[in-house]
Amino acid sequence: MRLTCTVNGTEQHVDDVWEGESLLYVLRERMGLPGSKNACEQGECGSCTVYLDGLPVCACLVAAGQAEGRQVGTVEGLADPEALHPVQQAFLDAGAVQCGFCTPGLLVATHDLITRHGRPSDAETREALAGNLCRCTGYEKILDAVRLAADRMAEPTAGGDR
Amino acid sequence: MDFLQPVTWAEALEAKAAHPDAVPIAGGTDVMVGLNFGHLRPALLLDLTRVADLRDWAVTDGAVRLGAGVSYARVISELGDRLPGLAMASRTIGSPQIRNRGTVAGNLATASPAGDAHPALLAAGAEVEVASVRGTRRIPIDDFYTGVKRNAMDGDELITAVHVVPPSGPQQYSKIGTRNAMVISVAAFGLALHPDRRAVGTGIGSAAPTPRRAPAAEEFLAGELDSSGLWESRAELPEATIARFGELVAAAAAPIDDVRGSARYRVHALSVMARRALTWAWADHRSATQEA
Numbered sequence: 517m518r519l520t521c522t523v524n525g526t527e528q529h530v531d532d533v534w535e536g537e538s539l540l541y542v543l544r545e546r547m548g549l550p551g552s553k554n555a556c557e558q559g560e561c562g563s564c565t566v567y568l569d570g571l572p573v574c575a576c577l578v579a580a581g582q583a584e585g586r587q588v589g590t591v592e593g594l595a596d597p598e599a600l601h602p603v604q605q606a607f608l609d610a611g612a613v614q615c616g617f618c619t620p621g622l623l624v625a626t627h628d629l630i631t632r633h634g635r636p637s638d639a640e641t642r643e644a645l646a647g648n649l650c651r652c653t654g655y656e657k658i659l660d661a662v663r664l665a666a667d668r669m670a671e672p673t674a675g676g677d678r
Numbered sequence: 679m680d681f682l683q684p685v686t687w688a689e690a691l692e693a694k695a696a697h698p699d700a701v702p703i704a705g706g707t708d709v710m711v712g713l714n715f716g717h718l719r720p721a722l723l724l725d726l727t728r729v730a731d732l733r734d735w736a737v738t739d740g741a742v743r744l745g746a747g748v749s750y751a752r753v754i755s756e757l758g759d760r761l762p763g764l765a766m767a768s769r770t771i772g773s774p775q776i777r778n779r780g781t782v783a784g785n786l787a788t789a790s791p792a793g794d795a796h797p798a799l800l801a802a803g804a805e806v807e808v809a810s811v812r813g814t815r816r817i818p819i820d821d822f823y824t825g826v827k828r829n830a831m832d833g834d835e836l837i838t839a840v841h842v843v844p845p846s847g848p849q850q851y852s853k854i855g856t857r858n859a860m861v862i863s864v865a866a867f868g869l870a871l872h873p874d875r876r877a878v879g880t881g882i883g884s885a886a887p888t889p890r891r892a893p894a895a896e897e898f899l900a901g902e903l904d905s906s907g908l909w910e911s912r913a914e915l916p917e918a919t920i921a922r923f924g925e926l927v928a929a930a931a932a933p934i935d936d937v938r939g940s941a942r943y944r945v946h947a948l949s950v951m952a953r954r955a956l957t958w959a960w961a962d963h964r965s966a967t968q969e970a
Contacts, residue, residue, distance in 0.1 A: 535679040536723065537713075559710075560860055562773065571778045572774060573779050577776075577779060578706055579703055579713070581723070581725055582703070582706065643859075644774055646774070646858065646860065648773075
């Protein structure tokens, strides 16, 4: 089947989509957007977190056809051409990235968290990121990165434009 | 595989009548796992996310009519006051990503004994509204679960909504797992005190082939509250009453040993969760009188 949806603000058309495949497969294998990672394929790990109509979801659990006509936002859409998004920069600066496989999902989930909460408490952060597994960092550096990103985004002069 | 995306409820029901083996998909949190792992290869996938009628909830005849497409995230953010037990259960489900997609109706359609919404629905005495081209019927929650991942729906039926009456008294929910997020429960327990009809509602999850109530525990507690005038006095509950309630809840379970836990552990955990839930709920009931 043919699928049309808007990804990171650009309308995308893909053909020959199998009816049973996931939005994650479409993004990675048909649209050339491999930022969203394919790990558990069962919604357990959060590596494939994307925005669907503004809500963070696991792309592996969205049937391709369910995205027809919808707005999809992936990790590739966070940065602008000149600079990383403050959330991305904070993950780099805080050392919150090791193997990097969980990072795209955590970036999208963190972006959503800070967009909604401004400066989340650690408890809110732990709850909001509970669906994103990282097997390298032990999460402490990720919490540092969230605090850093929230601080910078609250004061745009310190961390660049949002 | 075909993919059908009806826009109206009538179209959806016609499609299900024409293809009883079609697999409905909404949040996809169960169905997509089956597809991704090759366990599920339906001839037709029936996407219900475009049906506007399913998307909302409303209060009708004193009950919340929860449309089949309402996500757990919305149950939590919009119905925490009206349906506290179901909202508590919803908060324990998956992760934010899962709660943004998954639905109570999907929990019912899958009918896993481990589904987190079931104990809350059982304790509250919910009704499931199902429809087909033949018409609409309401299935009391007690009659809905018929076996492991089986329910009382016919092949041409789809879930329209769930009806839950907002409680007249406190509700509690408790669930055991290896961590807070992203767990299939080892055991779960839902409790509702109904002072208006001097009754007690319970629901047990992950500890029998289906979600089930603990009728003996309900009758025992309601009897004790009645005979001792506790509904009105709101005095402290005797320790022996709390302990006996826990024993009777545990006795209603029929669990198995599996990778998540042993049958013995589940029975023990249920007695503890039942005692705790009752203690919390009774404290709520007592403090409600001080506010009144």
